[in-house]
Every structure is written in C-alpha cells, then in structure tokens.
Amino acid sequence: MATQTDPVCGMQVDEESSAGASEYKRTTYYFCSQSCKQKFDANPEQYAGQAR
Template sequence: MPIDVVCWMHVDITAEHTSEYMDQKYYFCSSKCKKEFDDAPDRYLGVKSPMKMPE
C-alpha cells in the first residue's frame, strides 16, 4: 500500500489524488497533500540542491 509522502498516511492504490514526478507516481490522501507536494516535491523526497564548495 502506498504512503502519502506529505503526511505519511497509508493510501489506497486507487486514490483519487496522484502526481507524477521524475517518472515516479505518488499517491495522496487529499488534494491538500497533493498540492503541497506539487508545490515543492524535493522537500518531501529529500532531494537536496547542489551546494557550492568553498574555495
């Protein structure tokens, strides 16, 4: 069973609210969680932007 990456609830695979990001499908318990994810997916997936190394 998929997990909503915003609120960590278990979500049925037939969930109405889904998004695709980087060729992966994500399932959400509500339109609110879907919108939060769509606005900033990297926040919920742990993707960090590259850091500039000090010179």
Template sequence: MPIDPVCGMELSPSDAVATVQHGRTTYYFCSEECQQRFEEQPTIYTE
C-alpha cells in the same frame, strides 16, 4: 501500499484522491491539500 509523502498516510491506489508523476515515480495522495503541498515543493518530500 503507497504512502502519501506529505502526511505519511498509507492508502491503496484506488483510495487515492490524487496522483502526481514526479520523475519516474507516481505519488499517491489522501487529499487535494497534500497534493498541492507536494506540487509546491516536491523536493522536500522526495529526497
């Protein structure tokens, strides 16, 4: 199961509110807020 990289919540892809493709990876998010935080500074959550 994917984990929201911002808040650490485990969620199934079908439950994700949003997704973002970064590099070769698709990230799944529990909320639009988490998605926005990720998009503002993706390197904080991917390194």
C-alpha cells in the same frame, strides 16, 4: 489492492481510491487528500523519496 505512503503526511493510501496522484522523476506518488497533493506539487523536492 496496493497501498502507498502519502509522502506529505505519512498516511497509508490505497492507489485506487487515493485523492490524487503526481508524477515526479518517473515515480508516481499517491495522496490521502487534495491538500497533501497541492503541498507536494508546490515543492516536490521537499517530499520526494520520503514515502518509499
């Protein structure tokens, strides 16, 4: 079970049970909620790279 950091809110998210995922510049980002995913999708450049 791999965990990632939600790039919007900083919460730890399990890849398998995440609320969603988005691809940006060949990197997959996972989210704790649809709200965080929507914020990321609206402006990925603002959040990309912050989680890794």
